[in-house]
Amino acid sequence: MCLRKPIAAALMVWGSMLPMHASAEKVLHGVFNAQETGFDPAKVSDVYSAAVIEHIYDPLLTFDYLSRPVKVIPNVVTAMPTVSADGLTYTFHLKKGIYFAPDPAFKGKKRELTAADYAYTIKRLSDPTVASPLSDTFTGKLVGLDALVKKAGKGKLDYDAPLAGIQTPDRYTLQLKFKQPFPSLPYVLAGSWVEAQAREVIEAYGDNTNAHPVGTGPYMLKDWKPGNSMTLVRNPNFRSETFHYQAGADARDQRIAAQMNGKRYPQIDRIEISVIQEEQPTWLAFKSGELDVLSGNPSIPQPLIRQVLRLDPHNPARAELKAEYRERGFQLNRSLEEGITFYAFNMKDPAVGGFGKDKIALRRAIAMAFDNSETISNIRRNQAVPVQYIVPPNVAGHNPDFRAAYPFNPALANALLDQVGYKIGAGGYRNQPDGKPFTVDFVTGPTAIDKQWNEYWQKAFDRIKVRVNFRVVQWNEQAKALQECKFGIAGAAWGADYPDGDDFMQLLYGPNTGGSNYSCYRSARFDSLYEQSRVLPDGPARNRLYDQMNKIVAGDTPWVYGDIRYVNGVAQPWVRGFKVHPNFNAIWRFLDVQK
Secondary structure, eight states: OOOOOOHHHHHHHHHHTSOSSTTSOOEEEEEESSOOOOSOTTTOOOHHHHHHHHHHOOBSEEEOSSOSSOOEEESSBSSSOEEOTTSOEEEEEBOSSOBOOOOGGGTTOOOBOOHHHHHHHHHHTTOTTTOOTTGGGTTTTBTTHHHHHHHHTTSOOOTTSOOTTEEEEETTEEEEEBSSOOTTHHHHHHSSSSBOOOHHHHHHHGGGGGGOOOOSSSEEEEEEETTTEEEEEEOTTOOOOBOOOOOOSOHHHHHHHHHHTTSBSOOOSEEEEEEOOSHHHHHHHHHTTSOOEEOSTTSSOGGGHHHHEEEOTTOTTOEEEOHHHHHTTOEEEEEEOSEEEEEEEOTTOTTTOSSSHHHHHHHHHHHHHSOHHHHHHHTSTTOEEEOOSSSOTTSBTOOTTOOOSOOOOHHHHHHHHHHHTOOBOTTSSBBOTTSOBOEEEEEEOSSHHHHHHHHHHHHHHHHTTOEEEEEEOOHHHHHHHHHTTOOSEEEEEEEOSSSBTHHHHGGGOGGGBTTTBTTOOOOHHHHHHHHHHTTSOSSHHHHHHHHHHHHHHHHHOOEEEOEEEEEEEEEOTTEESOOOOSSOSOOGGGOEEOO
16 A cells, blocks of 8 residues: 555645636546556556556557447557467557657657557567566467577567567568467457557666656656656647547447547546545545546445445445435446455465465365455445456356355364364464464555454454464555565455456466466466466357366465455546446546536
């Protein structure tokens, strides 16, 4: 998590930035509830940084803003890629006349986007010296890339070496050739990570690229106070585009199309983002009009759900704003998140890791001692459903009939620990089967909601007489502990970068340890099935593999399954174009403000 301004000071600063006249620049005020880590797409993987990255850089493809289920559409290419008959080669044709934002690295010249920029960006994800958390994106997939990485060793990748898997036949054509089919590639290329970067910018800023993002997207980073605030301003070199939505039967979509079609894209001139980590100050800032939108990270704070929404006690999918907020014109848009929460066991940890019967039994017992229904009721305010499958609902590959989570059963948990030799010692806590005392290291954050979760987890450990130490650290330190496998248990969440099951199943793929595999889990059986699944399109064959993989994970128990939250996005009455999106990390560039 992160430090924040005192709310009174924050409100004063924001208030001074509000437009004074209709002719003044349009300013949108957004918020994060945790700290960003930087804005180099190859170096970060958190949703907060990605929200800013989406506004500065351009992917080849993108997601349609209104369509549900979400579909991929061209972004800086003239059309969707052509694919060879064997499904291995993708060819993209870039639009001409797209330019990077001005930057000293370009020495006063206007720099056009070319296919070589994407070739460089893709190679950079696999550069050993970059140590990208997304290095698995193309390594092992593109023809010749593994050999190039191996040749680099621990040194810098040779970007000028010929590579059969990445070709640029001309200035505006990019060809990618894969060793095996890569059916999820269009989704991957529409996400927040494969964004065009200019080589001269990266070389100019060296180790400080996180603070100097330069892209072809609609915005530039004007100011950044890490963990406190960010300011984005319009990119003066951004191409001429207008909103052009094709709305279907949905009334909200039709209203958005009527509000936005024909207007210049984007409408907002400046985006002010502040970091407020506590829920109550965030909601107070929104109520007072100092924030324009809460659309995902965060949305309506869960501790305040019952104060803000009128809920249906029998159906968590149904809710509406209470009368006082409807009368003020607040806009509500809700959806079940395309994401999951879970608690990761570090499979390398000496206390809870490993594949011995005793360690598996300990993890299962901890899972059975935690009452997920209680936290869904009391913390989530019934605005969540339990996770039962690694791939969540509304994402290709989900199996609604699968039940993977261990049921709440403290008696069985205690019996299991007794059976494998975790005996209760003189101090009233269990010792390891070898008789040595142990304490579970639980990495957690400093916020009020973290403390509330810790109370329920303390109850879980007390039920099975296991010592636990809650190690409180800031969010960036939590992320580092996860990447370095230096923790016992840690809470985590994963939202869909793209609506395909591969984005979730890769969370437990062994080679992704140090990146998205937070539990540092390595199973030869799981990895083999995953490697088979990732070359298959969505369908029965891949689904059968997914079921087998879910069974393996349920047996090994590297996770305690959490919940899938309802996103309760809310916007001020003067915001136009508002609709929660399941895959974009922020929707600011699609909005307008009419105060």
